[in-house]
Amino acid sequence: MASSILLNALPGVADTLFVPLQVEYYTAQLFNGLVLGMILVLISLGLTIIFGLLGVINFAHGDLLLVGTYVSWTVMDATGSFLLSIGAALVATLVLGMILERTLLRYTYGRHGALLQLLLTFGIAELIRGLVILVWGRTGKNFATPSWGSSSIDLVLFTYPVYRVFVIVAAAALIVAVYLFLNRTDLGLLIRAGTQDREMVDMLGIDVSRLYMLVFGIGVALAGTAGALIGPVRGAFPTLGIELLIPAFVVVVVGGLGSFRGSVVAGILIGELQVMTGVFYSEASQAIVFVFMALVLLVRPRGLFGQEGVVE
Amino acid sequence: MIAAIATRVQSVYDRVGERNLSYLGVLALLAILPDLMGAFIASHIIVMAIFVMGYNIILGFGGELSFGHAAYFGLGAYGVILTLEHLVSSLYLAIPITVVAVTLLSVVFGYLSLRRRGIYFAMITLALAQLVYAIVFQMNELTGGSNGIAIPATEAPLGPLTPMSNELHFYALACALFLLSFVAIARIVNSPFGRVLKAIRESEERALHLGYDVNSYLWLAFAMSGALSALAGALYAVLFVFISPSLLFWQLSGEVVLMTIIGGVGTLTGPLVGAIVFIFFSNTLTSITEHWEIFFGAVIIGIVLLAPEGLIGLLRKAVLDDEKVFDLKRLIERLRP
Numbered sequence: 001m002a003s004s005i006l007l008n009a010l011p012g013v014a015d016t017l018f019v020p021l022q023v024e025y026y027t028a029q030l031f032n033g034l035v036l037g038m039i040l041v042l043i044s045l046g047l048t049i050i051f052g053l054l055g056v057i058n059f060a061h062g063d064l065l066l067v068g069t070y071v072s073w074t075v076m077d078a079t080g081s082f083l084l085s086i087g088a089a090l091v092a093t094l095v096l097g098m099i100l101e102r103t104l105l106r107y108t109y110g111r112h113g114a115l116l117q118l119l120l121t122f123g124i125a126e127l128i129r130g131l132v133i134l135v136w137g138r139t140g141k142n143f144a145t146p147s148w149g150s151s152s153i154d155l156v157l158f159t160y161p162v163y164r165v166f167v168i169v170a171a172a173a174l175i176v177a178v179y180l181f182l183n184r185t186d187l188g189l190l191i192r193a194g195t196q197d198r199e200m201v202d203m204l205g206i207d208v209s210r211l212y213m214l215v216f217g218i219g220v221a222l223a224g225t226a227g228a229l230i231g232p233v234r235g236a237f238p239t240l241g242i243e244l245l246i247p248a249f250v251v252v253v254v255g256g257l258g259s260f261r262g263s264v265v266a267g268i269l270i271g272e273l274q275v276m277t278g279v280f281y282s283e284a285s286q287a288i289v290f291v292f293m294a295l296v297l298l299v300r301p302r303g304l305f306g307q308e309g310v311v312e
Numbered sequence: 313m314i315a316a317i318a319t320r321v322q323s324v325y326d327r328v329g330e331r332n333l334s335y336l337g338v339l340a341l342l343a344i345l346p347d348l349m350g351a352f353i354a355s356h357i358i359v360m361a362i363f364v365m366g367y368n369i370i371l372g373f374g375g376e377l378s379f380g381h382a383a384y385f386g387l388g389a390y391g392v393i394l395t396l397e398h399l400v401s402s403l404y405l406a407i408p409i410t411v412v413a414v415t416l417l418s419v420v421f422g423y424l425s426l427r428r429r430g431i432y433f434a435m436i437t438l439a440l441a442q443l444v445y446a447i448v449f450q451m452n453e454l455t456g457g458s459n460g461i462a463i464p465a466t467e468a469p470l471g472p473l474t475p476m477s478n479e480l481h482f483y484a485l486a487c488a489l490f491l492l493s494f495v496a497i498a499r500i501v502n503s504p505f506g507r508v509l510k511a512i513r514e515s516e517e518r519a520l521h522l523g524y525d526v527n528s529y530l531w532l533a534f535a536m537s538g539a540l541s542a543l544a545g546a547l548y549a550v551l552f553v554f555i556s557p558s559l560l561f562w563q564l565s566g567e568v569v570l571m572t573i574i575g576g577v578g579t580l581t582g583p584l585v586g587a588i589v590f591i592f593f594s595n596t597l598t599s600i601t602e603h604w605e606i607f608f609g610a611v612i613i614g615i616v617l618l619a620p621e622g623l624i625g626l627l628r629k630a631v632l633d634d635e636k637v638f639d640l641k642r643l644i645e646r647l648r649p
Contacts, residue, residue, distance in 0.1 A: 118377060119566075298424070
C-alpha cells in the first residue's frame with residue numbers, strides 16, 4: 001500500500017523511482033479494475049434485464065444493493081460464515097424485489113409512462129435507504145474480510161488478496177449463470193421473448209405479470225449479491241448504493257441498454273478505466289468515466305452494443 | 313343568497329378570466345407568505361419556486377425528464393460565492409456572471425443529454441450532474457470539499473434594501489425576480505417558440521415531420537431552464553450563507569421533480585404551489601424526525617400512485633367530473649342551488 005500512496009502523490013516521479021515495483025503494482029491495479037468492473041457488470045445486468053422486460057429504469061437499484069450489503073454484514077456478524085451471508089443477501093433481495101414489484105411497481109405499468117415510474121423507483125430508493133439507516137445506523141460498518149480470504153495468493157508475477165480473486169470468480173460464475181438461464185432455459189426463453197414483444201407473449205397465454213415479478217426479483221438479487229461481494233472491499237455505509245449506481249448507469253449508457261454483451265464489456269471497461277486512471281492521476285478517476293460516456297454518446301449515441309430503436 | 317354570490321363570482325370570473333385570476337392568486341400568496349411562515353422560510357419557498365419554474369420549462373413544456381438539475385442549482389450557489397471571492401465584489405455583478413457561466417455549461421450538458429431521449433436522457437443528465445458533484449467534492453481548496461463554503465460577508469445594498477442582512481428585504485428581491493421569471497415564462501410558453509415546444513411534448517415525431525428542428529428547440533429550453541436554476545441557486549447561497557456539496561446531489565434533482573409534480577407539470581402557477589407544499593412539509597418533517605428519508609420516500613410513492621396529476625389535479629378531480637379542464641363556470645353551476 002505504501003507504494004501506491006507514494007505513486008499517487010508523485011505521479012511524474014514515480015515512473016523513475018519505483019522501477020522494480022512497477023510491473024507488480026500495475027498488474028495488481030489491473031486486477032482491482034477487474035474487481036470493480038465485475039461488480040458493475042452484475043449491477044448493470046440487473047438494470048438491463050429489468051429494463052428489457054418491464055421498461056423500467058430502477059433508480060432503487062443502488063439502495064437495494066445496499067440491503068444486500070447490510071444483510072450480508074448482519075449474517076456474517078451472527079454466524080461467521082461468509083458464503084451463508086452471500087446466500088442470505090441473494091435470497092433477501094430476491095424476495096424484497098418480488099414484493100416491491102407486486103405491491104408497488106405493477107400499478108404503474110402502462111398507466112403513467114416512464115416519468116412516474118422513474119419517480120416511483122426514486123421514492124422506493126429513498127424509503128429503503130431511510131429504513132437501512134433506521135436499522136443499521138447512519139455511520140458505516142467495518143466489514144471484515146472472511147478469514148480464508150485475508151491472505152494473499154501468489155500469482156507468479158505478483159501477489160493478490162485471495163478475497164478479491166474470489167470476487168472476480170464468483171461474479172464471473174454469476175454472469176455465466178444468468179447467461180445460461182436466459183439462453184438455455186424455457187423461462188429464459190420466455191423472458192427474452194417478452195423483451196422482444198410483451199403483448200405477443202401475453203397473447204400466447206403466458207402469465208406475463210408473474211414473469212415481471214420474477215425478473216424484477218432476479219435483477220434486484222444480482223444487485224444484492226454484488227452488494228454482498230463488495231462489502232469486504234468497500235465496507236458498508238448508506239451512500240454506497242448511490243455511489244455504485246451512478247457508474248452502473250454509465251455502463252448501461254455506454255454498453256447499450258438491454259444488451260447483455262454491452263453490459264459485460266462496458267462494465268469491465270468502465271471498472272478498468274476508473275481504477276487505472278486513479279493510478280496515474282487520482283483526481284480524475286471519477287470524472288474520466290463521465291468523459292468517456294460523453295465521447296461514446298457523441299460518436300455512437302445508442303451505446304457500443306445498443307440497437308437502434310430498441311429503447312426509445 | 314348563495315345563488316347571488318355565485319352569480320357575482322361568475323361575473324367576476326368572466327370579466328377577469330381564469331388566467332388572470334390565477335395570477336392574482338399568485339400575488340396574494342406572495343403577499344401573505346412572510347406573515348404565514350416567517351420571512352426566512354417564505355424566501356426559501358420563493359427561491360425553490362424559481363428553481364421549479366426553471367425545471368418546469370424542460371419537463372413541463374419540453375416533455376423531457378431531467379434528473380440532473382441539481383447541478384445547475386448547486387453550481388449557481390457555488391458560482392456566486394466563488395465569483396464574489398475571486399472576481400468581483402458586487403453581489404449584483406456576481407449573480408449575472410454566475411448565471412451566464414452556468415447557462416453555458418447547461419448548453420454543453422444539454423447538447424450531450426439531448427443526443428438521447430426518454431429514460432436515456434434522464435440517466436445521462438443524472439450522470440453528468442454526479443460528475444459535477446464529484447468534481448466539486450474533489451476540488452477541496454477551491455470549494456471546501458465536503459465541508460462546504462460560506463458566502464463572503466458583504467453589505468450589498470440595493471437602493472434602500474439590504475438583502476444580505478435583512479430577511480424581509482431578501483424576500484422582496486426574491487419576489488421581484490420570481491415575478492420577472494414568471495412573466496417571462498408566461499410570455500415564452502405562449503410565444504411561437506413555446507407552442508412548438510408544447511407540440512414537441514405532445515408528439516416529437518409530428519413536430520419533426522412538420523419541419524421543426526426539434527433538437528434545437530429542446531436545446532434552447534434546456535439552456536433556459538439551466539439559467540433559471542442557476543439564478544435560484546445563487547439566491548439560495550445568499551439566503552443560506554453556508555452551502556455544502558449536497559446541493560449538487562441527486563436527491564435535490566429528485567426533489568425538484570417532486571415539487572414540479574406536486575404543483576402540476578406544465579402549469580404556470582404550479583411551481584409556487586409545489587414549492588410551498590414541499591418546503592413546508594420537509595421543514596416540518598426534519599423538525600420531527602431524523603429519519604426523514606423514510607417519509608420523503610413514502611410521500612413520493614404515495615403521490616405517484618394516488619395523485620400523479622399533482623395536488624391541483626387532485627383538487628380538480630375531487631371537485632369536478634371532468635378531470636382534464638378546470639372550468640370554474642361548471643364548478644359554480646354545481647354550487648348553484
